[in-house]
Amino acid sequence: MDFINPQVVDLSRLQFALTALYHFMFVPLTLGLTFMLAAMETVYVVTGRKIYRDMAQFWGKLFGINFAIGVATGLTMEFEFGTNWSMYSHFFGDMFGTPLAIEGLMAFFMESTFVGLMFFGWDRLSKPAHLAITYLVALGSNLSALWILIANAGMNVPEGAHFDADTMRMQFDSFVRVVFSQDAQAKFVHTSVAGYVAAAMFVMGISAFYLLRKQHRELAARSFRMAALFGLISSVAVITLGDVLGRMDYEKQPTKIAAIEGLWHTTKPPYEPWILAALPDDEKQVNHFEINIPYVLTPLITHSFDQPVTGMSELEDQAAPRIRSGIIALTALRRYGATHDKADLDLFNAHQDDMGFGFLATRHAPHQDVTNIPADQLDAVVKQTQPDILPNVFVTFWSFRFMVFLGGYFFAIFAVSALLSLKNRLEANPWLLKTVMWSIPLPILATEFGWITAEAGRQPWTVFNKLPTFLSASGHSTGYMVFSLAGFALLYSVFIAAELYLMFRFARLGPEEHGTPHNETDALLSHFHGSHA
Template sequence: MPLIDPSVVDLSRLQFALTALYHFLFVPLTLGMTFLLCAMETTYVITGKEIYKEMTHFWGKLFGINFAIGVATGLTMEFEFGTNWSMYSHFVGDVFGTPLAIEGLMAFFMESTFIGLMFFGWDRLSRPGHLAVTYLTALGSNLSALWILVANGFMQNPQGASFDADTMRMQFNSFVSLVFSEDAQAKFVHTSIAGFVTGALFVMGISAFYILRKQHMALAARSFRVAALFGIISSLAVVTLGDALGRLDYLVQPTKIAAIEGLWEDSNAHGSATSAPWLLFALPNDATQTNAAEIGVPYVLTPLITHSMDTPIPGLLSLEQQAGPRILNGIKAINALQQYGVTHDAASLATFKQYENDMGYGFLAQKNAPNQDLTQITPANQDAIVAQTEKDTIPNVFVTFWAFRIMMFLGFYFVALFAFAAYYSLRNELEKHPLLLKAALWSIPLPILACEFGWITAEAGRQPWSVYGWLPTFQAASSHPVGYMVFSLIGFAALYSAFIAAELYLMFKFARLGPQDHHAEPTVGGGATMFGKPQLADKSWQ
């Protein structure tokens, strides 16, 4: 398999990372807002209070803006697999394409259909009927996330497929194994609940703005309370499920969990299985494979990761060494596969089958082989090539370590913020705590930031693999001219930046107008604010 120009691979990775990060600015808010709308409309149907209908209308409008732009940013991503990652698409297209096709045919069309009924069916459907439509919209949005994360779960922990030496690609053989992969299911729940946190803080933050400006108090106070209660439950759940994902990574992606924890040596390297500290701060150096300025909590890492007191956690240095035999086996597998492609003899196929599970490590060694030809590896150069390839099995530790830390610190901040918000909201004391309201307001972007860093942790920690253990990223890309990649990268960055500008403009505009869209009221006190000028105080909530 000829290697792609490294510059093209880097530009392909950068383009996909940018489009995915741009798109993921909108996804968590969509996931979270749908169920908040369900909660508000359920209260309206049960109690008959018009204020909850007004709340559903208003927050639904902001949800609709985010949903529309999120769809626009997501449409191009599936096409990128065919344009920029053609080798990846050839290798795993039968498997990876299945959940994406289901997402498009079932979940996407489902949510697109019911969102129209949700917006335009208020006067055409009964209260229970419209509530059912709102729940179906929420279900469709979260099913969409499910199928995308099933596809991503295969990249993280390949299940439900096997390699076919005759077609040179992965063949789909178990829908159940693919869908019920532990990685896919855990990431789906974790990502969805992270979206709930995002939606809750979005509603709570804008409600806090209204309370600070004493506008729309009836809607703001109730919205704040619903969001705070929804948020405290969601933030506790997302932290708990993050721990479950860490345990899963320890079992199936040990290099990722070691990079996340900045663990170069085994946790029992100094005589005790619990001697490794849980690092709160460190400066990992990938070149020297050491950490600087470590600040950690002693004896916490082992029970945190392994859920036991004495199970050792392998460090990155020993994981490199463990990769050595797999690299040698992988070289044998690739050479046998190439021979089988020419002769189709049983002996070559038998040799390949013997080392098949290490095939990906042979691909990984190809870029270090003389002339990128594995057949030119000899006893004289083998040790040097294997040693270099061992280092290539390790992800970027600095990026993975700090992406996880930022996500984690923000997660605990959300728990504290929602806890105080729920407490003072239930006591009807929000106006006595303007600092809390301001913290909620200015924290609106933080859950989205946490979601972005969570995605970076998952994807950077999977490197150097596009399909873990099977296909290296540098062999998954398409062969394009560098100029083409630069042009498309600039074009996508400009287009997606325009989408973000449109999102911010519309969100600020309609948040400033509030639930009474075009009803201009006199202003009182205060100057310019985050969303604009304050309106006349509304005391009807008291």
């Protein structure tokens, strides 16, 4: 087996992480703003009050800027799978490529068509027809996210497929199982609702800016109230669905949940404390400076008081027989490739569930070949491989906590904002308006930490328990990866600068008094729709 230069693997990971994190700065607002626009327009259609049309049109301009740049940043990511992750694409392409292709159709046909009608159809369509278009934009945006998360869920919990020894690829068993995977559905709802939180804070923050400056007060006050109530409901949903995902990780990805909780040894219910903060030491496998709350971890993770949570040390021990089994699987697979003997195929099939652990052992095998390990060296190879099953605990532990702590903050700020808004006391509390205004980027930051938790916690696998990351990359040179990484970082920084400039510019301009779009915004959206129709 040809090994990729570790530096190239690390640079490939860094490049994809940067492009994904850049792109994900725009996704939450797209997911959330569409439904807020639909809610505002619904009130306009039902009541006929023009202020709600003005609200929908104004926030629609900012949505359009975000949507256009979000599409541009997402394009390159799909090509990276083929250019930088060729082994992964060969191994898992059927499972990953199908939902990705469906997402592309939705993004470029359904979304682009209806986005154009939404922006330019206000005076060309009836009220109910335009409202239906707005809901279709919201539905299309969220369905686009659904297919991406179905593909991602297959990497974390590969279901509905098997490895084919003849093609050396994962093959579909059931498209229905892939689409309706519990992990996929839970991730989709959790991620979408996190976008609603981001959109609510965005609308509240800009509305707070107007209220502090005594500008556009009616539009700002009504927008603030709708966003506060929308955000409060969404924050509760995010917390609830996060608990569901934690329970699923406990069942399907025990190494991830153990890393998230900084749990080096199996718990002894019900005392086991939940660690609020610590400094996990991956090398020594201990936590320094722990701050914890007793009796919380077991019910939090297992939803019971007597089920233990397996620690990372014990998970390493449990991996030993799977590593041995995986070595047998790869040995049988190599023999089958040469002889096509049914006995070798039967032996491989009996051990194929552990094949990924055999791949994981190749780094420590003599000559990086697990099929010819001398008997006296097998135990040493297995022992060296066992720690490799764990993710980076420090990164996983702290990215999760930043996400959770921010989630609690959002719930509190939405609750206070909703209460004061309903009492018409917003302008009497400028401290709240300033806090909300400066909190605009925090939900985006929380979604970034959530993505890091999910992806870092899956390591060392690109396909959990099936394909290690160090075997997934393409065989580029280090120079090529450095050049492309620098290029993407520069390009995406330009995109972010453009987003911030346009958002600040049109937020400062504010809504038109008579609902007529600003000429600059109209030109921007017209150009975007013309280039993506």
